[in-house]
Each structure stands twice: as C-alpha cells, then as structure tokens.
Amino acid sequence: MSQFPRSATEFTPRPTPAARPSKVLVVESNPAMAEIEVLVLASAGHEVISAQNAQRALNLARWWNPDLVLLELDLPDLPGANLCRQLRNRSPIPIIAVSLDGNPDAICDVYAAAACDYLPKPLRSGELLDHIRVHLTTSQVA
Numbered sequence: 001m002s003q004f005p006r007s008a009t010e011f012t013p014r015p016t017p018a019a020r021p022s023k024v025l026v027v028e029s030n031p032a033m034a035e036i037e038v039l040v041l042a043s044a045g046h047e048v049i050s051a052q053n054a055q056r057a058l059n060l061a062r063w064w065n066p067d068l069v070l071l072e073l074d075l076p077d078l079p080g081a082n083l084c085r086q087l088r089n090r091s092p093i094p095i096i097a098v099s100l101d102g103n104p105d106a107i108c109d110v111y112a113a114a115a116c117d118y119l120p121k122p123l124r125s126g127e128l129l130d131h132i133r134v135h136l137t138t139s140q141v142a
Helices: 031-043 054-064 080-090 104-112 125-141
Strands: 023-027 047-051 068-072 095-099 117-120
Touching: 023 031, 023 054, 031 047, 031 068, 031 125, 047 054, 054 068, 054 080, 068 080, 068 125, 080 095, 080 104, 095 104, 095 125, 104 117, 117 125
Parallel strands: 023 047, 023 068, 068 095, 095 117
Antiparallel strands: none
C-alpha cells in the first residue's frame, strides 16, 4: 500500500491570516506635501492618517496607535524634536524625521529626541518606502 496521501488537498497548507496593513501617521504642515505622502504610502498598502500640527499629531497618536510616524521637523506649533520626544515618551514606535532645510542643529536635536532616522526633502518615493519597510520590520522583530 502506498504511503502517499490520496489527494493533493492533504498537502495544502492552512491559509494564514492576512497581515494587517501598517499604520503610518504623517505629520506634515504643508497640505500638498501631506497629500503626496499619504498617496504614496496608501498605494504601498499602508493605512495612513495625517496631521498638520503637533497637537493634532499627539491626539491622533493616542487615539489611532500608529506603527510608525513620519515627522516633519518644521511645524507651526512646536519644534519637531519636541514632538518627537513627546511621542517617544508615549511609545517605542519608529519615528522618521524629514526636513526641507536640512538644518544640522534640528537634525541633531531630533536624533537626541530618539528619532530612528532622517530623510531630506524632497522625498523620493522608493527611498521613503524602503526606509519605512526597514523600520517596520525592525520594530516587529524587536
């Protein structure tokens, strides 16, 4: 008698539940730039929500529990490093800082506030998505 299964269905692996999309909070004061970032991230399969100032970002972070924050450093109501520090005190999620002016002092401040990465603007879609993928993967492993 053969020891092979009678049908191929006996070899079919159980379906694994689909991984939920990662939740990304975009903190960007420029509405046009925020819309572009949201579109790029959403088209890559992420759930995305945006805030135009620090106060809204803090409220959304408490309510929505994002997996990653994309944080512009030049915000109208609070320096990006201060917001980064407040977000970091709340959660160990990855925070990627972005800035157009590339002010070295602001970049040092945001790293001191525990941002995990920095990208200069203008953002390139592929590079942004690569950095997000790396930090989301790293945070899931840790």
